[in-house]
Amino acid sequence: MARPRTFDQPSVLAAAMDQFWRRGYEATSVRDLAGAMSITGASLYNAFGDKRSLFRHCLDVYLNTYARRRIAELDSSDDPIRGVQAFFDDLIEASLKDRRGCLLVNSAMEVAPWDSELAALIQASLREIEDGFHRALERLPSGTGPQHPRDARATARLMLSAVIALRVLARAGGDGDRLRSIAMSGVALAEDWQGR
Amino acid sequence: MARPRTFDQPSVLAAAMDQFWRRGYEATSVRDLAGAMSITGASLYNAFGDKRSLFRHCLDVYLNTYARRRIAELDSSDDPIRGVQAFFDDLIEASLKDRRGCLLVNSAMEVAPWDSELAALIQASLREIEDGFHRALERLPSGTGPQHPRDARATARLMLSAVIALRVLARAGGDGDRLRSIAMSGVALAEDWQGR
DNA sequence: TTCATTTTAGATCGATCGCTATAAAACATG
């Protein structure tokens, strides 16, 4: 019994996410957001609360649309090595297509230090990626060598480090060869752990 | 034959660097800077030009004071492995003492995408770190195994990735165990490359 | 149709942004 909204919530959220993703939190003004979302400032505040609240929505959308999708694909891959390979291939393709980097990593740098609640969410999300790599490693047959140089947890963390560095360098404008080299090493970490 | 400055240039530059380091470029206002430097806005603009120019000075100071000092210490170490160990130990200590992360990595995320000139400087500086690791690896005796799983360049890049990820996670509030685990893997990369 | 409710659009709030104009204060030189 009231006037319905004229905009589609998911699509305007995607537009807002894109702004935060490209420009960062501080450098994105509410007017930038409203413009990109093609709604007025009043509608923005009415539908999503303040700027921080809108950002939180956007981060949720990002995690569900991108981060967790990649992890789920890794989990559902028949061959964990090929799954890791696909994970990094996807990352490289996305990183070279545009230079926004990863909203999660971007937020870890800019937002986490000033927002303990979002910091916890960000830390947990990074941990999800690490755990995804860890599960992939655990699915591999034990290595042929007498012992592994690193355990699965340390290897998973190093693979996460490759992902983070890849995203940082991509956003900073690193050349494709550099990015591909790191991605290749990320896959090699899993192969080496397996014992090959 | 004019009135001399009442402030010490290096010390006020250090104060400005600290602001940019902790809060980032966008979130630091010129008034924040002037306050931290204990000078007036007019003096700031008179001595350092505009905000971007001051930032550039601060980044230079950071590179000379922190980044290049660590690389020089790595180069001058008798045992490259111990040098790498000391490099990461230093990083861990600094990362746990405060949560500012690394001004170079912070700037790679926030500044590089919008300032191609600074982006080039940042890329070159990251490359200096990578090259430092590469020189350390090249100084090691060849591995005992028939061939290395990765070449020295790829290993150096993976070590740089560990550094970057360490800094990102430190700024995002990652716990000490996580950081130390990555640092340990960074050292282990050099040890594995050597063949031990 | 009437009414209650919500969403729109536009103007605007006080605060702060990067930056600069003005003029007094402080020195080195002649």
Add this chain to the structure above:
DNA sequence: CATGTTTTATAGCGATCGATCTAAAATGAA
């Protein structure tokens, strides 16, 4: 000491910040 030059402090520029107010437009329920 007088002069010229630079730095200082203060005030304020126009623009933009996040956020909100008012009122018209648009709907479903009665």
